[in-house]
Amino acid sequence: MKIELAFHNETEAAPLSSAYTDTIAELMENDEDVVSIDADLMKAIKIDRIQERFPGRVLNVGIQEGNMIGMAAGMARVGKKVYAHTFAPFITRRVFDQIFISSAYGKNPIRLYGSDPGICAKFNGGTHTTFEDIAMMRTIPDIYLFEITDSVMFRSLMHATKDENRIIYFRADRAPAVKVYSDSSEFTPGKGAVLKDGGDVTVIACGIMVSEALAAAEKLEQEGISTAVIDMFTIKPIDRELIVEYAQKTGAVVTAENHNVNGGLGDAVASVLSEERPTVMRKLAVRDEFSEVGPMDYLRERFHLNAAGVIAAVKDVIQYK
Amino acid sequence: MENQVIRDTEKFAVEIRMQVIRQLAKLGFGHAGGCLSVVDVVASLYSGIMDIDPKNPRKKERDRLVVSKGHAGPALYAALALKGFFPMEWLDTLNQGGTRLPSHCDGNKTPGIDCTTGSLGQGLSLAAGMAYGLKLDGIPNTVYAVLGDGECQEGQIWEAALAAPKFGLDALICFVDYNKVQLDGTVDEIMPLKSLFMKFRSFGWHTQQINGNDPASIFAAVELAKKEKGRPSVILLDTIKGYGCSEIAALGCLNHHMDMPEDLAQRCMAELREQMKQYGQEERHEN
Numbered sequence: 001m002k003i004e005l006a007f008h009n010e011t012e013a014a015p016l017s018s019a020y021t022d023t024i025a026e027l028m029e030n031d032e033d034v035v036s037i038d039a040d041l042m043k044a045i046k047i048d049r050i051q052e053r054f055p056g057r058v059l060n061v062g063i064q065e066g067n068m069i070g071m072a073a074g075m076a077r078v079g080k081k082v083y084a085h086t087f088a089p090f091i092t093r094r095v096f097d098q099i100f101i102s103s104a105y106g107k108n109p110i111r112l113y114g115s116d117p118g119i120c121a122k123f124n125g126g127t128h129t130t131f132e133d134i135a136m137m138r139t140i141p142d143i144y145l146f147e148i149t150d151s152v153m154f155r156s157l158m159h160a161t162k163d164e165n166r167i168i169y170f171r172a173d174r175a176p177a178v179k180v181y182s183d184s185s186e187f188t189p190g191k192g193a194v195l196k197d198g199g200d201v202t203v204i205a206c207g208i209m210v211s212e213a214l215a216a217a218e219k220l221e222q223e224g225i226s227t228a229v230i231d232m233f234t235i236k237p238i239d240r241e242l243i244v245e246y247a248q249k250t251g252a253v254v255t256a257e258n259h260n261v262n263g264g265l266g267d268a269v270a271s272v273l274s275e276e277r278p279t280v281m282r283k284l285a286v287r288d289e290f291s292e293v294g295p296m297d298y299l300r301e302r303f304h305l306n307a308a309g310v311i312a313a314v315k316d317v318i319q320y321k
Numbered sequence: 322m323e324n325q326v327i328r329d330t331e332k333f334a335v336e337i338r339m340q341v342i343r344q345l346a347k348l349g350f351g352h353a354g355g356c357l358s359v360v361d362v363v364a365s366l367y368s369g370i371m372d373i374d375p376k377n378p379r380k381k382e383r384d385r386l387v388v389s390k391g392h393a394g395p396a397l398y399a400a401l402a403l404k405g406f407f408p409m410e411w412l413d414t415l416n417q418g419g420t421r422l423p424s425h426c427d428g429n430k431t432p433g434i435d436c437t438t439g440s441l442g443q444g445l446s447l448a449a450g451m452a453y454g455l456k457l458d459g460i461p462n463t464v465y466a467v468l469g470d471g472e473c474q475e476g477q478i479w480e481a482a483l484a485a486p487k488f489g490l491d492a493l494i495c496f497v498d499y500n501k502v503q504l505d506g507t508v509d510e511i512m513p514l515k516s517l518f519m520k521f522r523s524f525g526w527h528t529q530q531i532n533g534n535d536p537a538s539i540f541a542a543v544e545l546a547k548k549e550k551g552r553p554s555v556i557l558l559d560t561i562k563g564y565g566c567s568e569i570a571a572l573g574c575l576n577h578h579m580d581m582p583e584d585l586a587q588r589c590m591a592e593l594r595e596q597m598k599q600y601g602q603e604e605r606h607e608n
Contacts, residue, residue: 035457056457059488067446067480074450077428077436079381080457097440098477102447106437107429 003193004182017045017174019151023158025050039068039086069098073108088114092133111168118258120173125293135263145236147206148172152181178211192239198228202246209256216310243272247279254282254313261285280320282313330536332600334364338565340399344415346586354562354576356396358500365539367400375405378433385435389444390469391425406433442475449485452493466495471503474512485553486525493553500562504577521555533558
C-alpha cells in the first residue's frame with residue numbers, strides 16, 4: 001500500500017475500461033493461463049483490439065451471460081485465470097446463481113468486471129442499472145469486492161490479485177474517472193485509503209463518490225467542519241480497523257456510494273461499527289428506488305450522489321454527535 | 322468392442338445398482354429413479370471409456386466427467402468406490418453430517434468427482450469451459466457430461482449447446498439421460514422437449530440416440546463420437562427411470578425421490594442378485 005494523492009478534480013484522459021483492457025494484455029503476456037471472456041460487449045471496452053494478439057484467449061460467447069460464467073468456471077476448474085466482463089447488472093444480478101454455484105461453491109474462482117455500475121449506466125437507463133450488486137456479491141463467502149476509483153487503482157488491484165484463488169469482483173465505470181491517485185500509488189486488498197485527515201466527521205466513500213467526497217471536504221473545511229475522507233474501495237474484505245479508528249477519532253461517520261442504501265458500503269460500515277464502536281452515521285445512497293435514464297449530472301442530482309449530497313449528510317450527522 | 326468388456330460392464334452395472342440400493346437403504350430415502358437410469362452409462366465410462374487413474378484422481382492429463390444432474394451422486398459414488406477411488410465403507414455415510422458423499426456431486430469433497438453440480442442447467446457450460454481450457458493447453462483428453470432430460474428445460478443448457486459447436490469443442494461428449502420423467506411428472510406433461518435429437522442436431526452437434534441402458538450401444542456410440550472432429554457430440558440415452566429394479570421402475574413418476582424402506586431394499590437386492598447370476602459369480606461386495 002503506497003498512496004499518493006493527485007486530486008485536482010480533473011478527469012483522466014483515457015476511459016477507465018482501458019485500464020482493464022491494458023492490464024489484461026499485460027497479464028496475458030506474462031501468464032499463459034490468463035483468459036478473457038465477454039458477452040457481446042467487447043467493443044464497449046475495446047478488448048477486441050487484443051484478440052488477434054492472444055489467439056484463443058480473448059473469447060466472445062455472445063449474449064449468454066449464464067453460459068459465460070459457467071464456461072469461465074469450467075476453465076478455472078482446469079487451471080485458467082479467467083476475467084469475465086459485461087455491464088454490472090448482467091454480471092451479478094442476472095447470473096448470481098451461476099457465480100454462486102458454478103464458481104464460488106464449486107471452488108472454480110473467476111474474476112469479474114462489472115462495468116457502468118449504478119448511475120454510470122446513464123443513457124442505458126433503469127434496465128441497465130444495478131443498485132444492488134454490492135449487496136448481493138457481499139454475501140458470497142470469501143469473495144474480494146472492489147469498487148474502483150480511478151485507472152491507477154484499477155491497474156494496481158488487478159496486478160495485486162492476479163494469483164488470488166478466490167472470486168474477485170471489480171465494480172467500475174467505463175468512462176474516464178476523476179483522477180485521484182498519483183501514477184505510483186499501489187493498493188492492498190483490505191486496506192482502505194485515508195485521503196484527507198479531519199477531526200469532526202469521517203466520510204467513507206467509494207467509486208464515483210470519492211472525488212465528490214474530496215470536493216465536499218474542501219468546502220466543509222471552509223465552513224469550519226474538519227472532515228476526514230476515506231476511500232473504502234475494498235468493500236470486501238473491509239478495513240475494520242480503519243473504520244473503527246476514524247469513528248473513534250471523529251465521532252460521526254457518513255458513507256457515500258453509488259448503490260442502494262440496502263446492503264451496500266453503508267451497511268458494511270454500519271455492521272462493523274455496530275459490532276465494535278456504535279457511532280452516529282448517515283448513509284448517502286439511493287433510497288430504495290429504481291434508476292432512470294439520463295445524463296450523469298442529472299442522475300447525480302436526482303439521487304443526491306454529489307458533493308452537495310455529502311455536505312448535507314455531514315451537516316445532518318454532526319448534530320447528533 | 323470385445324464381448325468380454327461388454328459383459329464385464331453389464332456386470333459392473335449390476336454391482337453399481339446394488340451399491341446404490343445399499344446407500345439409499347442406509348439413509349432410508351433418496352433419488353432412486355434418476356440414479357438407476359444412469360448406471361449403465363456410468364458403468365461404461367468407468368469400465369474403460371474414461372482415461373482415469375484411481376490412484377491419481379487429480380492428474381491433469383485425464384478424462385473428466387461432469388454429471389450435471391448432480392442428484393445422481395450415489396450412482397457415481399458406487400462406481401468410484403468399486404473402482405477403488407475411496408473405501409467401500411464410505412458408501413454408508415451418504416448425506417450424513419460431515420460426509421464426503423453429499424446427495425449432489427461435490428468436486429471438492431469426493432475423490433474422483435471432477436466438478437460440483439446440483440443447481441440444474443449449469444453442467445454443460447462447466448464441461449464446455451473445461452474442454453476449452455484443456456484445448457488451450459493442448460491436452461487431448463475428453464470431457465464427458467451427463468445431463469438430465471428435465472434439466473434440458475433450462476435455458477442455460479441451450480446457451481452452452483450454441484457455444485460448444487462455435488468453439489469446435491470436439492473433445493466434449495454429452496449424454497442426456499432421456500428417461501422422459503421429471504420430479505413432478507412426465508417430461509411431456511410438465512414441459513415437452515419435443516425432439517431433443519433435432520434440437521441438438523440443428524445446434525450443430527454430432528447427434529446419436531441409443532438404448533441408454535445397454536453398455537454395448539454406449540460403447541459403440543462413444544467410439545463413433547470420438548471419431549468426430551471439429552464439433553461436439555451428444556448421445557441421447559433412451560433410458561428407464563429406475564431401470565434394473567422393477568419395483569422402483571414401476572413407480573414411474575413417483576420414483577424421483579422416494580423412501581427406501583428395508584423390505585423394498587431387500588426385494589431390489591434379491592432381483593439384482595438374480596441378474597448377477599447370468600455373469601457366473603456372485604457380486605464382489607456383499608451388502
